[in-house]
Amino acid sequence: MACNSIPPHDITVLLGDFNATFHDDVGLLRGTVGPVSPDPLNDNGLRLLELCRSHDLYIANTYFQRKTIHQYTWYSNDGRTKKMIDYVIISKRWRSLVKICRTYRSAELGNADHRLVCANFRLRLHAQQSKRKLVAADIGKLKEPDTRQKYSIEILNRFEALGSLNSSEDLWKHFKLQTSEAAQLVLGKRSYPKKSWLTNETLQVIEQRRKARLLGDMTTYRRLNGVRNRLIHRDRTQFVARKADEIELAAKKKDLESLFKHLRDLTENKSPTLGPVLSRDGALLSDEGSCLEWWKKPLLFAPQQYWSVCAS
Structure with a gap:
């Protein structure tokens, strides 16, 4: 749609x-x-x-x-x-x-x-002021003792100028700026991983396809586009099958924590929508509370009878 x-x-x-x-x-x-x-x-x-x-x-x-x-x-x-x-x-x-x-x-x-x-x-448009966006640092590197010590030394060297600042606002701005700059210098920028279920073979084809598009080689780009789609479909199918086995195993063991973790991996943070339904007396139920209560009750008639009620 x-x-x-x-x-x-x-x-x-x-x-x-x-x-x-x-x-x-x-x-x-x-x-x-x-x-x-x-x-x-x-x-x-x-x-x-x-x-x-x-x-x-x-x-x-x-x-x-x-x-x-x-x-x-x-x-x-x-x-x-x-x-x-x-x-x-x-x-x-x-x-x-x-x-x-x-x-x-x-x-x-x-x-x-x-x-x-x-x-x-009536549409009113406001100019949006550009703000300096702070780059997220890779705080996972702080688990390493050498990196943690290097970051502490860098912070101490940068905070020597705090004594010359009087107002609390200036102190906060200096603290925020120096902490961010030290983190970017020592820890580096945090990298966001690709889809966890994509294989290295698929990632290589995606990269080749991207380079072909940038070079203007549309023949290679179109050929790799079909290969990319097939590989993504294969990886996704294997990922769903693997997660289904893990969900089934967690359900048998009654491990609710693992069960819901695997379910969240499948849904990818998609929130389901709740549409309106017809009650047994033909009234339209649209608010979330009434719809949930209706779905909790068992159907007292066959599904085809329910759809005939909806159509009427």
């Missing part, structure tokens, strides 16, 4: 006809759906709500109280049926940008049965 490829710091705006409706009783999605949603929930509405919850999106139409005639965005040819199915959706992080969102019935759009939906955005 295109939403998954958008960087988190970018402003995501979705506009269009989603053919989705939902009533104000689904306001359980706090920060996503507001009180202005005059139509009953349909199948597309359930999908849209799950999309918004999964990607932290905010439906602007539902948060601005207007007359009923300024809420509907589609009118049927029979002259009676009208619904709100066109939406302006934006990231929750940037929802304060939306100052107004409403439907303009008087706008001429030819023979279209939709009405014009407009939203006003």
Whole structure:
């Protein structure tokens, strides 16, 4: 899905006809759906709500109280049926940008049965001051006695000038700067390792591919690109199989510490999302507490019956 490829710091705006409706009783999605949603929930509405919850999106139409005639965005040819199915959706992080969102019935759009939906955005950009970024030192080298002694001597030599400073602010700035410079000089810069499950063979191919790209040798680059993808897939498959065996062994030994450690290695710090579900009486459960309680209870009917309830 295109939403998954958008960087988190970018402003995501979705506009269009989603053919989705939902009533104000689904306001359980706090920060996503507001009180202005005059139509009953349909199948597309359930999908849209799950999309918004999964990607932290905010439906602007539902948060601005207007007359009923300024809420509907589609009118049927029979002259009676009208619904709100066109939406302006934006990231929750940037929802304060939306100052107004409403439907303009008087706008001429030819023979279209939709009405014009407009939203006003106000974006204020601030210049970001550049700050000197401190380089992380390799503090693991302090375990070596020789390196630890050398670092202590370097620190002592640099702190001889502390006696000439009077204010606490100057003392702190001097201490921070001299400690960082001494660490970079003696310990060096900390290196961040590659994926632990990549083999040396794969790393060599990745490096060859990078050099080919820098030299402009696109023929070699494309050939190594396929080799790289196959090797990464092989290493990843072997890593997952190895971790599965370790998880199974830890579960048999009831070693919870090792069990959760191997599980964290597999998930790679990815936090799962919790989508809305339908209760047994057909009500939409969207808040995290209600969803967790629903999943704790066993299903009293077959899975195909559950999906038929969701579709209805």
